[in-house]
Amino acid sequence: MPLEHTSPLRHAPQTPRGAADPPGAGAPPAGPAPAPAAPAPAPAPVRMPGHRAADPPTLLTAHGCWYPSADPTGEHVAFICDRAGVPQLWSGPARGAEAHVLDADPDPVTEVSWSPDGRWIAYTSAPGGGEHTRVLVVRPDGTGRRVLAGAEPESSAHLGCWTHDGTALAVTVAQPSPAGSEHSGPGHLPPDTDADGASPAGNGPPGSEWPGRDGPATLLEKGAAQRVAPQNLAPSVGVASLPVGGGAPVADLGPARSGGLAAYLVDPDGAAAPALLFSEEGAASLRVCDTSADGRLALVRRGPRGRREALVLDTGTGRTTFALHVADGDPWIGRFSADARTLWLRSDAEREFAALLRVRLDEEGRPRGLSVAAEREESALDLLSVPDHGRWAVLAWNAHGATELESVGLAPGRTDGEIGPRNRPVLPHEVVTRIAPVERGGLFAALSGSRRRPGIWELDGGLVPARTGWSARDADAVPPGRPPVRPVPLRCEARDGLVLGGWYYRAPEQDPGRPAPCVIHLHGGPEEQERPVFSPLYHELLGRGLDVFAPDVRGSSGWGRSFVDADLGAGRFAAIDDVADCAAHVVSLGYADPLRLGVMGRSYGGYLTMASLVWHPALFRAGVAVCGMSDFATFFAGTEPWIAQSAAAKYGHPHHDRELLRALSPMSRIDQLRAPVLAVHGEHDTNVPPTESEQFVRAARDRGVPARQLTLRNEGHEFLRADNRRLYRRAAADWLEQFLGPTP
Template sequence: MTKELYGFEQYLNVRAATGASISPDGQRLSFLTDITGVAEAWCVSIDQRGSQEPSWPEQLTFRSERVASATFAPHEDVLLVTGDIGGNERAQLFLLRLDDPRLQALTNKPEVMHAFGGWSPDGERIVYGSNERDARFFDVYEMNIRNGERRLLLQQDGSNMPLRYSPDGTQILVSRLESESRNKLILIDIATGEARDLTPGNYSGFAAHRYPFWSTDCKGLYLVSNREREFLSLAYLDLETTELSYLSDLSWDIEALAVTKDGAKMATVINEDGISRIELFDVTQGWEQRRPLLAPTLPTKSVVPGLTWSNSGEKLAITLSCADEPTDIWVWDLDGGHIQRATLSSSGGIPRETFVNPSLVRYPTFDGRDIPAFLYLPKDAPKDLPVVISVHGGPESQERPIFNPIYQYLLARGYAVLATNVRGSTGYGATYQSLDDVRKRMDSVADLQAAAMWLRESGIADPKRIAIYGGSYGGFMVLSAITTYPELWAAAVDIVGIANFVTFLENTGPWRRRWREAEYGSLEADREFLERISPIHSVDKITAPLFVVHGANDPRVPVGETEQIVSALKDQGVPVEHLVFSDEGHGLIKRVNRLKAYPSIVRFLDIHLKS
């Protein structure tokens, strides 16, 4: 019997539901999905009275442009919606009432970025960050949503992102970003304007302070931190003394924390080798007298990208993703001890049993380390396969076993995929994450050489049919791999990648340059090194055919990076194809553009790996 092949359009019809927010009465759930071709806000009833089948959802926004978030107000059926235009990441703020489909614009400054921080407890105000004063910096503003009046709460030359109001609405927590791995927590007194540093001291290493929530007695904050630690751990910060005390000591990151509005219940997500595990606690009497609560059993090899409590603390919305299942939202009822599926994303008409779950593998690299990776093999796979090595962006990120339509399409067409977590990836501790910093950058590229050699020596890959694929920083890794180890690759795919670190740092969004220099090196101190490792200066070594994709509105990696590499390869006579989309930014978010780009990429791979 011949195996049925499904077109990429069907794989792209596999939907995802994310961005959960529960209505004040706990009866409805707002979420984001791209059913219409781009992410919009939807709403579904979660008052199912024992039914396990989701209700039919209702579409709330009709922007035809990306909605980034939709968050319920505390006391009424009103949503704060954020969204940009053409993928430019310059989000504006809107109000949406469930009984009125018209979006009410709260901001109208298309060149300014707005970062929503939260609703005040009385639902009368919101707090947000904005870089309108200077594109390099974010200040903190508060707005009265009834009359549109706003006030400046914090002006400081830095990246100040508001997180949430205190339970009594008199204070605001702010995260001041110093790099991707360091931030400070600031507490603003709204009445006086006093800004108090809750994390004093100068930390040269990792010092993340994430997910801070007030305790029941409001005397401290529960949070996740890796200050002077190898892994992100649960901690408590005393608001009077600013002393940070660790409450857990695991050999994995606690990657997410959610605490109920009253500070009584806590949910944590532990990242164990890329797989998520949830723990729940009653902390009404504090951590020392905590009481474990029944937590839902998750599917094998699943990932939890998001947690959201209801106002009452009786329900927990869990965003759940698996490599062989579309991303959906489930609701855990603590009192009843049962879980209900809130959304049912389409599988595009493709039988779900055809989707592939990966194996967690480790391969040796040049310095004796083992590099973790997820290996996807086509069903009934023979040896000597065409293989695509996939490299994530970031680099402070981690490849996880979540549903990826591109991977599944490649698998159905007989390709294997090795999705690797080279050194510099998150999830494996501070030491591992630091192994690619600045002058050690090329060590991570050597991990890609090791991946190709392992695939060859294990017999999984046909040595002449290995391709490399990556986006953003992963695009730099692709270009660096084909210039440093040109003999290994039959083809390469670079999506919104960095070709030249100098021009990238000169032209990236001004609010991002300082963060990026902390990871890559600065133009002032490291220009010569950055020039030396930039793939644009080694194009003469490239022999692998290259496919490049970019969005013209990309504020992170400007489209000039693609223009440089394409022009240079054409001059060299190396086969190169490229697509630039005028209505996209950092990556492809619109279905019509994805339908053009990804089938073209697979056609390109077929030509160079299967012909």
């Protein structure tokens, strides 16, 4: 039966609606329509005491500010700042020096969004520092604070977009697994289907039956390159020929025993009941990125890693009118034009690098044509920001880790797909992490660089950057006494010929002609990318006389979709070998001492650290594994349902690919471990449960290998509190210094 709701908001659909259309949307169904899944329950707003308080007595001089969101006038900015030791919600004038805390709770804040009417500031926080987040709103003067979603026990919620008039906020809420079903199967996934709802692919040549990708995605294996055939995926729309007419099919993830994700429109004033927009059982991700000005259409991003989709929904019927593959990375994938006849998307559909696409829509939201509006060779579009008026956009391009920013006119009257004049500012630091355009012109950008912590700059109509008065000066962005190190880019070749990239940090006062102890640091994801931004951890290691090489092994983003897909299936064995090949490369250059090599990483990098230690036991003298997976079977059994869905698309299904996953698990080779290992984990991590570190440390000790575990209180998968971050990096540096030692 259709899902029902009451008291829809002004811009919410006016009729009951169901979940996403099955494959073949827009055409008569081939058979009986399946009953839609029950959505996650509607959020129940909870009023909170006002928390605009006097600034805490102890404020950090070396602090960061990031994630800006401007009010409609552009005169005030809400942002995240860790000046009090934890990321909190702050607000300040665009051209003043005094900022104040809007929520003084110790719960870390992760996202911020000022309403278009200026009356509310919405934000996401993580109670206790864990992974279950909630969405709150507060008035710009610090009053009226309330939880809009995620207040219920074991629930979780995150931000979507505001409606254009600011009367409603889209939020996504997660439904916990049904009672009695938690951890009842491998990774909360059904045993009779794979991660994509298809029949088992079997355990033939790993990767040969891997879930397909559209376009020029190539599965790179040792000595061979194999084209991945699209399968079990909603057909992506080709740039050259766009089908016109009915809605595009939506990938079916199949039945799942886990909970679901549901998107609602919520009235922050509480005058109307939450209205359901979209729900999906067993979903890996779901976010409402935009609604049309009249509320008839909604842009939704959904799907697991590597298989994200943009959906255009008719909010009156719940039908999907358009679907297209979009890039991983920043979840804010695009926006409608003011008249909703054009959709601007950041997408890598049928291409190696994400570009700006223009989708022409008819009055029903169905596609009429698609073209590439802006692209760059060997460079992906990282961030896309379009103001409500839709006359111009800001594009942030990823040039091998650094950012190149440009403002472009969108020329709404043109039909040839071209965009207007471009303006490219010179940035004072290497990386842009967030863009907040202002209706009157100009924007606020969060910048980060190799020599400073994050800060926020205003770029006026001419895009001339000016640091905001409440962002730390460059001189104060790091502790005094030792300047940060600017890294140098390195390229190296893996044993199968694949070219890898990375950044090398040389410890200060290191003899340039003498090999030094070196730590190979591995980022998470695995789709993250190593970028030239200031790292307090690297700063600590360099101060101990340890060099750092931070590579992008296969599976990393920033080097094209084929590179991201190169670790699928059996390709993960090659990713483990990449770590050894990176170590060999810096040794061959004379930078690193082959007898004093260490390895460390967080999340997927923590897994890769453990894997490197057991696959290459003679190479590394010590390791630090942070929030890493040690056994895929126990990881899938213990992680969140939506994490399991996404991880299955990346690593393999815990049932059908169990032999491959067992072979890839560090615990399966624990007898090969020789190097001392420190494991670090947040006590509230539900993405990768702390038991993953505990079992690895316990097994190492049982075999006589020195091993310790550091558990950080009130932290989840990310370490967000200043005292815990300081404890972590000092413990890691102590451990590595003990076994690698500074240069004699």
